[in-house]
Each structure stands twice: as structure tokens, then as C-alpha cells.
Amino acid sequence: MAKYRKRKIKLNLKDESFQSSLGVALLVFAALVTLSFFGQAAGAGNFLQDLLNKLFGWGTFLIPILAAISGLVLLRLRIKIPFVEIRTIYGLGLLTIALLGLMHFFIPEESARYEATLGQAGGFTGFYVQLLLRKTFSSVGAFLLLVSGVVVGTLITLNTSIDEALFYLSQIAKKIKELAQEYIWKGKKETDIEVQRKFQQVKEEEEKIPTNEDEELIEVSTPYSSPTTKTVATKRKLEWEYPTLDLLNDPVEGGVERGDIEKNAELIEQTLSSFGINARVADVNLGPTVTQYALEAERGTKLSAITNLSSDLALALASKTGTVRIEAPIPGKSQVGVEVPNPKPGLVTLKEIMKSEEMENNKSKLAVALGRDVSGSPVVDELERMPHALIAGATGSGKSIMMRSMLATVLFRTSPEEVRLILVDPKRVEFSGYNGIPHLLMPVIVEPEKTLPALKWAVGEMGKRYKMLQDAGARDIESYNGKAAEKMPYILIVVDELADIMVVSPAEVEKTITRLAQMARATGIHLLLATQRPSTDVLTGLIKANIPCRIAFNVTSQVDSRVIMDMPGAEKLLGKGDMLYLPPDRSKPTRIQSPFVSNEEMDRLIGFLKNSGWAPDYIEEEIQTMEREVERLGEPTDPLFEEAVEAVTQYERASASLLQRRLSIGYARAARILDELEARGIVGPAEGSKPREVLRRNFEEIP
Structure with a gap:
């Protein structure tokens, strides 16, 4: 019997047919991958997306582009399509491989493979590419090869040269700059028009008031002889017009991503249970930066047993910062708060805090907007209660923006007759634009040497005010203003960088600040001192003992947190306005997201104040005395x-x-x-x- 022999099936396809079929397959593959990105490819699509994520990580989006171009090239269409050429495949392929390797290059060696399994960075392709290059050419050589691969791949894909690419980039940058300048100029022009319109309305209303040919001079007499309220013959021409909140940007709705709250609550309970702690999530507080899970533990559970598990909870919850903060207990509740960072924090604006009931119902002239707490409630406090504050944190943590928002709150709610300012800005970038506003007692101080004479003047002013309080039989500035015809203005001294001031004369500066902090509250003089160097030679024990109100932003170590707050916690903050606020009447700080105030908003506010018709009333004689003191000490x-x-x-x-x-x-x-x-x-x-x-x-x- 003859043996049956299997025959191989041959399609006998022409090369053109095979290439066309492969091209169609690549196009379908590109379409399926694209659909899987949007969850429209069912189970097979999800499997395909997971596979590609592990292989190519963040570069997965380049794969359908590369497949589509390859498919179109194989189809050999007669229609000319830009970039559909064989060189594009080579260039884009080289660019993809180099980018994947570069994405994985900066990941620590011990976690690089684990990140690849999660589909992060360059995936397994990027992991093995950079690993091979590192072992062959060293880390520096691998980096140079990957960067050159990106550059060469881009040049081949675009079919251009380096000089042409640089030329086009310069043209694009120039166009973007022109558009930005046009937008800024348009915004400033609209603001100037609005300010002029309001000023013109005030002027027209004044012209309607009948006046005598000889303008009446109002003699303001008061027993108080301080330069800030000395007897003057004032020609009253304009009533103070308070700035409106229209100068601020509207709040941004939504934008906060909190993750899966139910899943996180379950993970917290399971993690604690695995360590023998029975607790349940009784409440969830939704804050702009963090979500607080309020735990109720069974009776007999030690708080330290929960607080010691912060690292384990951060691991279980996959916290984006690698840490979670535990508040044990939550003030006023028999609960423990686990604060988990939101994947996408929300933006807190000054306008929404200014329009809140807490601010509108507060009648204090020195009420300041602090932001929103972990439950999303607005937080407003008064400088009279603080009455001075130390603000500290690392560079870029949000100190200057916080001080900017506090100043803006005061400027929106007070006139130059109610509050006067002394601003110290050794960095010359934060407060320089405030020069010319009518609230200033003197031009913004940018030279550290002039700060000590200004503080000494404040000490002398404090002494004069106490004498006036004694003569009037008043205990503080509030009761004095209720009796006197000419009211005594509050004085707010703001120092943007205390470390630069302490270098000039540490003993004298410490002595003067301590003197003001001890006695100035009753006379209406308040200090806001900020520093980005929270060390013991800047925030000395004497200064801290007399300024109990602290505001701490993100710091690099627990030691710095203890210097500021006398307790740990600030090292676990997230930055960008995330802060701990410790008022003098509490023993535990409150976590708050401070409001954001943009440069454009402050420019509009300052522009309004400068165009109010009120010129700055500087204490000229005292300024000259301070300058002579600086010159005397200078040489x-x-x-x-x-x-x-x-x-x-x-x-x-x-x-x-x-x-x-x-x-x-x-x-x-x-x-x-x-x-x-x-x-x-x-x-x-x-x-x-x-x-x-x-x-x-x-x-x-x-x-």
C-alpha cells in the first residue's frame, strides 16, 4: 500500500499581493491598538494593551503610528501622503527605541525591572535597551548614544538637517512669545481701561458736589503725635474705593481626582487588620490636596500602633509621594485620620475664599485667607489672634505665594488709613512691584542693612503708641480707636527672607524682633517673618518663644520640621501650598491647602491701588534718619x-x-x-x- 504523503499548501502569492496583505494587517493592528486605548476593543483589546504596555511602557502610543505608516508604505498607494515613506519607518523606529531606553535610563537600577513589569517608563524594551548599552558602553556612553538616537531618528523622520530644525524651533518659539505678549498686553489694556473708567466715575461724582472757591482744609487734631497719624491739614478729595473681587480669577470647577475611595478604605482596613488592629473607616473628608479617611479603632488600641504603620499604609495605597500622614487623633473626634494624597490635587483660588461665608462674616480688618482644610472647608483667621507668625519651608513650597495671598486679603479689605505696611524683600523679586501703593509707610526695603533701622523705628513707634494708649485710658488699639477722633492705623511688617536679615546683625535683629513680638500686639503692630532656611541660627529659641503662631510648608527633613513646629510632620507635606498651620491657641497643627494668587492677579490689584488717586504717604524724616544710620554703620x-x-x-x-x-x-x-x-x-x-x-x-x- 502506497504511503500517503502530506502536501504543503502553497498560496503562490505574488510579492505585491503579500505586501498588500501585510499592509492591511498592519493597518488593522494599528486600529485595534488605538481602539484599546479608549476601552473599545473588549477583552482581546485589553489583553493587547496590557501586553504592549509591558513591552513598550509609555511609548505604547508610538506603536500604532509606526504600524500604520508601515502598512501604508506596503500598500504602495498612488496617493502621495506626507511622511509615508520607507525612511519614516527607519527614523521612527530608531526614535522609538532610543526614547524607550531614555525613559528607563533615569530609573534606579534596583527598581528598573519592577517598573517595566508595571508598564512604566520604557517597558521591557526600554529596560533591556538601556541595560545592554550600560554594560557595553558605561552609563555616560549609553546616555550619549540614546540622546543621539533620538536626534538622528527625529532628523530621519522629518527628513531635515540640524540647522533647519533649529531654525524652525526658533521660529516656533518666536511665534509663541509674540502670542503670549499679545495676550498679556490685551489683558493689561482691559484692566487699565476698567481702572480708568472707575476713576472717571469717581471724578464725575466729585464734580457734581458744590464747592467754594476756597477749598476747605480739614484740620485733623489728635493727642497722638506718631508720624503715622500726626496732625496734618489734609485736603480730602477722594473717598477710598475698595478693590472689587472682579480683579481676581474665577475659581476652577472640578479637576480633582481622588482615586477609588471605596477601594482605598478597604485597603486601609485590610492593612491594619493584617497587623492585628481592628478598625473601620467611619468617615471620609474630601480635601483639595488630600483625602482623609477617618478611622474608628476598637477600644484598647494604642494610637502609636496605628501611627507606626504609616509606611505600610503608604505601600498598600501606592501613595504617589511614598508617604501618608496620620493625624492621631482628629481634634474634636475620637477618630484617627489617614491622609492620602489625591492623584490630581485641586486648585484653591483666593477669590473663592474671599467670597466664602467665613470671610464675609468676619469683621476684622486683619482677617487673612489661609485656604481650605482636609475637609474642604475655608479657613480664615485674624492677625490680631496670631498676633505674629513664622512662615518657613523649602524653596518652591509655596511660602511667597502664601504671603502674597495674605497681603492681597488685607489690601482688598482695608484702606491706607486703616493699615500701613512695611515690606522687606532682600530677594528683590517678591515685593518690588508694590512700590507706589498708598498703604506703604516707606518704599519696599531691598537692602538687608536697612531692615534693622526699620525694625528699631517700629520699636520706637510702639513706645509712642503705648504712651498714647496710657493718655487715652485704653488697653489696646481697638479700644483706642473707639475713643479717638483720628484712628490709629495697624502696622503690618512683612519680611520675605529672615535669614538674609539675620546675617547683617544677628544679635540686634533677634533683640529687636523679640521686643516687638513681646509687646507690639496691643499697639496694632504685627510681624510676618518668612524663611526658606529653617535652622536654629535663623529661627532662634528666643524668637520662637515669642512668636507661637507657625506656618510650615514642605521641608526636606524631620529635623527642619521640628525647628519650625517643634514636632514632625512638615516633611510629609506635598509642596505647592500644602502647609501645616499652628495657631497659638492649639497644640496640634491643621493641614491646609493655601490659596493660589497669580502674578497677573496681583498686577491687577496693585494697578488698581496705584490708580486710586491716593499717593503714598511716606514717613520721610524717619526714612532719612534710617539712611543716615545705615551710612554710619556702613563705613x-x-x-x-x-x-x-x-x-x-x-x-x-x-x-x-x-x-x-x-x-x-x-x-x-x-x-x-x-x-x-x-x-x-x-x-x-x-x-x-x-x-x-x-x-x-x-x-x-x-x-
Whole structure:
């Protein structure tokens, strides 16, 4: 019997037919992958998407593009389609491989493979590409090859040269700049027109009021002789017009992503249960930055047992920051709060806080908008209650924007007769634009050397005000203003960077700030001190003891958090306005998302104030006195002053006998130099027969 032999089936397709079939298959593949991105390809599509995610990670979106172009090239259509050429396939393929490798290049080696299994970065393709290049050419060589692959792949895909690409990029950047300038100019023009319109309305209303040929001068007499409210003959021409909230941007609706709340609650309960803690999520508070899960634990559970599991909870919840903050207990409740960062935080605007019931019902002139807490409720407090505040946090954590929003709140609600400002801005970028607004007592201080005389003036002003309170039989500024015809304005001193001020004269600055913090509240003088360097030589124990109100933004370590708040917690904040607020009447801080105020909003507000018709009323005589003081301290009078500085810093002690021996001078001259060293904050005060303490160990710190 003949053996049956299987025959191979041959299609005998022409090359053109095979290429066309393969092209159609690639196009269908590209379409299926694209549909799977939008969840429209059912189970097979989901499997395909998961597979591609693991293979190509974030570069998955390039795969359907590459497949579609390859399919169109194989179809050999007679219609000319841009970029549908064989070179595009090579260029885009090289670009894709290089990008995938570059995406995975910066992931730590110990977690690179794990990230690939999750479909992150460059997937397994990127993982193996960068791994092969690292082992072959070292890390630096691999990086150079990947970057050059991206550049060459882009040039081949676009069929261009480097000089042409740079030219087109410069043209695009130029066009974007022109559009941005046109948009900004248009916005400023509309604002100026609105301000002019309001000013014109006020002017027309004034012209309707009948006046005599000789304008009446109103004599304002008061027993209070301070420069801020001294007796003046004032020509009242304009009533103060308060800025409207139309100058601020409208709140943005929605935009917050909180993840799967039910799943997170279940994960929290399961994680605690695995460690032997029986607890249930009794409530969920929805905040703009974090979602707080309120736990009720069974009786007998130690709070420390829950707080010690913060890292385990962060792992179970896959927290985007790698940490969760635990508030144990929640004030006013027998619950423990687990604060989980929102995948996409919400934006809190100043306008929504200003329009809230909490702000509208607050009659204080020094009420400030602090933001929204973890339950989403607006938080408003009064500077009279603080009455001074320390604000600290790392660079970019939101300190300056917080101070900007506090200032904006005060400027919206007060006139120059009610609140006067002293602004100190050593960085020269935050408050410089405020020059010219009528609330200022003096131009914005940008030179650290001028800050100490300004603070000393505030101490003198405080003394004068206490004398006036005594004469009027008043206990504080509020009761005084209820009795006097001419009201005493509040004074708000804002320092943007305390560290720069402390360098000038640490002992004198500390002494002056402490003096103001101890006594200035009753006279209506309040301090807002901010720093991005929360160290003990800036936030000294004496300053902290007299300023109990603290606002902490994100810091780099628990040590910095303890310096600011005297407790940990600030190191777990998320940045971008996420802060802890500790008022003096509470022992535990409140987590708040501070409001965002853009530069454009502040420009509109400042522009309105400058065009209000009120000119700044500076304390000219006091400013001249302060400048003379700065000049006096700026240049040492004795030619041996620098040698004296070197001597006392070298021996770390200061006395007249030491200067006599080292400089070969008499006692009288040595004593004068010693007094000058004390005035400049280089040595401390005399302590009987003991040598004076040297306050500056580093010669470069001495101005």
C-alpha cells in the first residue's frame, strides 16, 4: 500500500499581493491598538494593551503610528501622503527605541525591572535597551548614544538637517512669545481701561458736589503725635474705593481626582487588620490636596500602633509621594485620620475664599485667607489672634505665594488709613512691584542693612503708641480707636527672607524682633517673618518663644520640621501650598491647602491701588534718619577697624586690652573700636570684667 504523503499548501502569492496583505494587517493592528486605548476593543483589546504596555511602557502610543505608516508604505498607494515613506519607518523606529531606553535610563537600577513589569517608563524594551548599552558602553556612553538616537531618528523622520530644525524651533518659539505678549498686553489694556473708567466715575461724582472757591482744609487734631497719624491739614478729595473681587480669577470647577475611595478604605482596613488592629473607616473628608479617611479603632488600641504603620499604609495605597500622614487623633473626634494624597490635587483660588461665608462674616480688618482644610472647608483667621507668625519651608513650597495671598486679603479689605505696611524683600523679586501703593509707610526695603533701622523705628513707634494708649485710658488699639477722633492705623511688617536679615546683625535683629513680638500686639503692630532656611541660627529659641503662631510648608527633613513646629510632620507635606498651620491657641497643627494668587492677579490689584488717586504717604524724616544710620554703620570710622575684626574673630574673644596689644593702640581708641564692633553686631555687650562674646565666627559674614 502506497504511503500517503502530506502536501504543503502553497498560496503562490505574488510579492505585491503579500505586501498588500501585510499592509492591511498592519493597518488593522494599528486600529485595534488605538481602539484599546479608549476601552473599545473588549477583552482581546485589553489583553493587547496590557501586553504592549509591558513591552513598550509609555511609548505604547508610538506603536500604532509606526504600524500604520508601515502598512501604508506596503500598500504602495498612488496617493502621495506626507511622511509615508520607507525612511519614516527607519527614523521612527530608531526614535522609538532610543526614547524607550531614555525613559528607563533615569530609573534606579534596583527598581528598573519592577517598573517595566508595571508598564512604566520604557517597558521591557526600554529596560533591556538601556541595560545592554550600560554594560557595553558605561552609563555616560549609553546616555550619549540614546540622546543621539533620538536626534538622528527625529532628523530621519522629518527628513531635515540640524540647522533647519533649529531654525524652525526658533521660529516656533518666536511665534509663541509674540502670542503670549499679545495676550498679556490685551489683558493689561482691559484692566487699565476698567481702572480708568472707575476713576472717571469717581471724578464725575466729585464734580457734581458744590464747592467754594476756597477749598476747605480739614484740620485733623489728635493727642497722638506718631508720624503715622500726626496732625496734618489734609485736603480730602477722594473717598477710598475698595478693590472689587472682579480683579481676581474665577475659581476652577472640578479637576480633582481622588482615586477609588471605596477601594482605598478597604485597603486601609485590610492593612491594619493584617497587623492585628481592628478598625473601620467611619468617615471620609474630601480635601483639595488630600483625602482623609477617618478611622474608628476598637477600644484598647494604642494610637502609636496605628501611627507606626504609616509606611505600610503608604505601600498598600501606592501613595504617589511614598508617604501618608496620620493625624492621631482628629481634634474634636475620637477618630484617627489617614491622609492620602489625591492623584490630581485641586486648585484653591483666593477669590473663592474671599467670597466664602467665613470671610464675609468676619469683621476684622486683619482677617487673612489661609485656604481650605482636609475637609474642604475655608479657613480664615485674624492677625490680631496670631498676633505674629513664622512662615518657613523649602524653596518652591509655596511660602511667597502664601504671603502674597495674605497681603492681597488685607489690601482688598482695608484702606491706607486703616493699615500701613512695611515690606522687606532682600530677594528683590517678591515685593518690588508694590512700590507706589498708598498703604506703604516707606518704599519696599531691598537692602538687608536697612531692615534693622526699620525694625528699631517700629520699636520706637510702639513706645509712642503705648504712651498714647496710657493718655487715652485704653488697653489696646481697638479700644483706642473707639475713643479717638483720628484712628490709629495697624502696622503690618512683612519680611520675605529672615535669614538674609539675620546675617547683617544677628544679635540686634533677634533683640529687636523679640521686643516687638513681646509687646507690639496691643499697639496694632504685627510681624510676618518668612524663611526658606529653617535652622536654629535663623529661627532662634528666643524668637520662637515669642512668636507661637507657625506656618510650615514642605521641608526636606524631620529635623527642619521640628525647628519650625517643634514636632514632625512638615516633611510629609506635598509642596505647592500644602502647609501645616499652628495657631497659638492649639497644640496640634491643621493641614491646609493655601490659596493660589497669580502674578497677573496681583498686577491687577496693585494697578488698581496705584490708580486710586491716593499717593503714598511716606514717613520721610524717619526714612532719612534710617539712611543716615545705615551710612554710619556702613563705613567704619577707624582705619584699624578691619584689623580689629580679624583679631577678635581669630581669638574668639574681644576686650580693650586685646585690641591694645594686637593693634598697638591706646585704651581710649581700643574702647571706641570695641563700641563700634558692638554696634555692628560683631561682638556682644559687656559682661563686667569678662571678655565680650564674638557673635561672628566667620569673617565673610561681616558686612
